[in-house]
Amino acid sequence: MVDEPRIGVYVCHCGRNIAGVVNVAEVAEYASKLPGVVVARDYMFMCSQGGQQLIQDDIRKYRLNRIVVASCSPNLHEKTFRRAAKGAGLNPYNVHMANIREQVAWVTEDPEEATEKAKALVRGAVERVKHHEPLEEKKVPVKDKVLIVGAGIAGISAALVCANAGKTVYLVEKEPSIGGMMARFDKTFPTLDCASCILTPKMNEVASHPNIKLLTYSEVVDVEGYVGNFKVKIRKKPRYIKEDLCIGCGDCVEACVFKNPRFYPKPDEWSLGLKRRKPIYIPFPQAVPRVAVIDPEACVYLKYGKCAQTCVKACSRNAIDFTQKEEIIDVEVGAIILATGYKTLDLRKLPQYGYGKYPNVYSAPEVEVLLNASGPTGGEVVLRDGRKPESIAIIHCVGSRDEKYKKYCSRICCMAALKLAHLLHERTGAEIYEFYIDMRAFGKGYEEFYRRVAGEGVHLIRGKVSEITDAALTPEEEGKLIVRVEDTLAGAIRRIPVDMVVLMPALEPAVGSRELAKLFGVSVDENSWFMERHPKLAPVASLTDGVFLAGCAQGPKDIPDSVMQAEGAAGQALALIDKGYVELEPNIAYVDEEKCSGCRICVGLCPFGAIEFDEERGKARIVEALCKGCGTCAASCPSAAIQQNLFKDQQVMAEIKGVLAAMRGG
């Protein structure tokens, strides 16, 4: 123990949140009798101005040198109470919290047991805090650059805010063009404004912005460092086209040896396989950068080493370069924004809807492309067999709100389905049937949009579709797809024959987002979406300092919400960078040279290479700048020569002893 502890214990009621279950007065009374405790109180809201004032007054009045606050999770208010202590002249690291809300009051049924558990945690904290010592936060300068991963509407919006604030932005996109999913849409709900009319200018602004370094066809492969000082490795795949020379005229595409569309080697990614593409291609007409790409898996020359190379001859700018290699680009940034978006559920997982079996069953994204003026049919809605549909079924909640697939609501589908109903009716004059469970029109202008589309004569049928089949029972059903559904408003089982079925699939995290989560050290929630620090109070921060989230990577979102979160994330990144420095939690390890025997066990264990061995002195040494504070070395040192600040052996063991002592009724 450093000095004679004079501890103040503060037990929070949190309104009824804690006090409704835990007998807070009893806990305070118990704490007041623990050795070292000078004063123990309970108070309605410790985090309030009054609560903090109470602590500060007590520090001065009773010369307290340690504080225990028993309230909510330290993830919520540890900073608050540290700041309060600091305000009264106490070192902020002489404060410790006992989590009696999230981990006691809210999870325990029996008030007596809850009170006992709260006492135990308070006792653990009291015993622990006795071993706390004053610590200094380390101030580290912050790199004034931002990395943004994913260049859909969220990534683009975040990039523009950061770049307009004068910061250098590295915008990384794994596809050859930016734009993401929104670039496939023809119109957006609820305003029905043209998607590319609002997106394309933003895409062009990104391309021409002096502060944005656009890295398309690129992926992040390694991330090192910490908040304010990330070192990131980006792999830029070869396009086999010199980006600076290509003007996107398309002459090379025209000249490619593949001439018959039926024999083009690859399904076109942008149009989701509704047409095929050549080995050399420009992803879509509004692509940014408007530069051709050569697919090495399909290009005859790159695959077999032999080709007439008509593309090379056609290029007046000599931009084609078959020798291009992948590049590794190293960047250093202060903040990271992840905006990697979503993908739609694989509809083959729901065989009852016949996707992949019946050619006229489409996924919603395919229909978006079909409606798009830049799409394979120029915006004309024709079925795979060339017919124009006269009746169309749109099915909501395909895989969403479904115990078997995704339990959550994918949020965008109701409105997107109404939008498709409107557009499909407008383009084809077909009868539209919408099958929904509940119509969720929550956003600004959405209810109005629902009423508008409902008023256009769309048949809205409330019921979950059980099956799509082509087994006709009557002559009218012959040659049609039959939607079998229980109409829960009419109270009848119905069969509705249609020409075309549109499925609104559930959203799920983008391909590779699990790997990205590991790379960036961010947590994912039970559905593998990136997890925000707090659902309400920190919805754009990840659990890793300096890494922020935007758009659907964090959960299903429509365009307005994605842009809002992206601009929020940009604001957070700017706040971090513009401060100029970060204060790092001083929970790093250090070596007590007197005890270090020079065995070097720790050296090999550190995952960050933060432990050096001083040959001359025969001692291990921690490189503070590299230590991330995991404590693995401290746990491994056979001489207990390594300690981790805030998690010293004495501190953790005192806490363990404390919680157990209270449980034994001590």
Next chain:
Amino acid sequence: MDEAKTDGFKPNIVAIVCNWCTYIAADTAGVARMKYSPYVRIVRVMCSGRVDPQMVLWAFRHGADGVLICGCHPGDCHYKEGNYKAYRRYILLKRMVKQMGIDERRLRLEWISAGEAPRVKEVFNSFAEEIRSLGPLKLPVEAGSHE
């Protein structure tokens, strides 16, 4: 839980958990008002790799009937590989506590990610139930100081 009350044995359980996964999941379990055994006391460390085998022995010595270590799933460690180190130590430690005459079931390692709040409830309840069925450890409790 109710059974525990009827036979009067309230197990003393310490869960030493990682800050980045299980601690968050436990907070989320709270926010979702999931109810679980009140006998599990959480002690937070930054990483399951910080769990010194001595902490576990210390807990048994000071009256724990069971010790739970919780970390991130393999491959998900916030510090790259601390959980693997925890796992290696755990295997050895299990053998060691057995040699000391402590039933090895009293020590358990579980991986619970930040998103797995329901697993907190599940794991805590099942471990509490196991310890309850094993009964008190009955080691002579050390009264001395730990310094």
